[in-house]
Amino acid sequence: MxxxxxxxxxxxxxxxxxxxxxxxxxxxxxxxxxxxxxxxxxxxxxxxxxQRLLRTHTITGNGTADAFDLPSDFRRMKMDGALWSSRVRDNIIHLADADDWLALDTRPVVPHNGVWCLFGDQLHIRPVMSSSETARFFYVKNTIVSGNKTAFTDDTDTFVxxxxxxxxxxxxxxxxxxxxxxxxxxxxxxxxxxxxxxxxRGSLSIVSGNTCRARGNTWPGKVSDAP
The missing domain is CATH 1.10.3230 (Hypothetical protein yqbg)
Known part of the structure; x- marks a missing residue:
């Protein structure tokens, strides 16, 4: 339509x-x-x-940069979205208040997991990522109209x-x-x-194969017969 x-x-x-x-x-x-x-x-x-508007973006460190341009079709971050680094298991801490980021400049210690903040149309990360580190996040794209447009401009346009x-x-x-x-x-x-x-987002769970099985915890590996 x-x-x-x-x-x-x-x-x-x-x-x-x-x-x-x-x-x-x-x-x-x-x-x-x-x-x-x-x-x-x-x-x-x-x-x-x-989900139709969600995209993932990967940032690659170079050992010197602590600010990275956002994707060209960036609209906003995913609500309660997280930034995940290849360096640590947990997500990087989000500083939503720019003043908290500014205060970090006067402190000698950065949390081990790192911190990130959005300002100036860039994503800022501390500590500086090494050339072997990547960080990934979900974002919502701004192209919500057919033809990768950000708004309706023609009668034949369609909503995504x-x-x-x-x-x-x-x-x-x-x-x-x-x-x-x-x-x-x-x-x-x-x-x-x-x-x-x-x-x-579809069903909360997807069941594949034989559904007639016992319910309970599962674990990797093989269960051997008792001695």
Missing amino acids: TVLSVVQAASMVLGLTSPSTVFASTDRQWTEMQAVVNEAAATIADAFDW LDERLLKLCTIYLWKQAKQQDFTAELSDYEILLAQLMRRD
């Missing part, structure tokens, strides 16, 4: 005349709709760590996430912008959002 189709469906609910074009229109109503549908797409993208959710979000955001009662529309959006969030 194209973004034009989404807007046409939303317009029927909103009592608007169904448009033949949105992004090619200079009419104020539809230029407003352009902003609303793009805001709806961004709202959905930031509501959850959708659920289009029905996009329609419901567009409806409630439009009514909110027009200072109309949007309570029911927001509820509809939130119900579907919760359903899609539960479905997004």
Whole structure:
């Protein structure tokens, strides 16, 4: 379903005349709709760590650099995301407050696992990674529209996430912008959002092969007969 189709469906609910074009229109109503549908797409993208938007990125140390550029399609870090180093078993400690990072410059000791912080559109890591060390993390990409685009710009564009959710979000955001009662529309959006969030990662477990087996702990290796 194209973004034009989404807007046409939303317009029927909103009592608007169904448009033949949105992004090619200079009419104020539809230029407003352009902003609303793009805001709806961004709202959905930031509501959850959708598996379709997740990517991994690897940083390789060189023995001198402590700041690294973020991926070109970086939108944000995964919620409660971690940075994992090949040097240590546990994840590197995240300093969410930039002042904590600044304070680290005056301290002679860095935690063994290391620390990281985001600022200046770069990821900063201490201690400096050696040339044999790598660090990996999940991030959410910013290309949420077909054609690796960050926003809708054409009527034929499509949303990479659920289009029905996009329609419901567009409806409630439009009514909110027009200072109309949007309570029911927001509820509809939130119900579907919760359903899609539960479905997004699939089943909690996957069972393969013979399922008629005893339950309990498992361990590697072979169990020998008792003597």
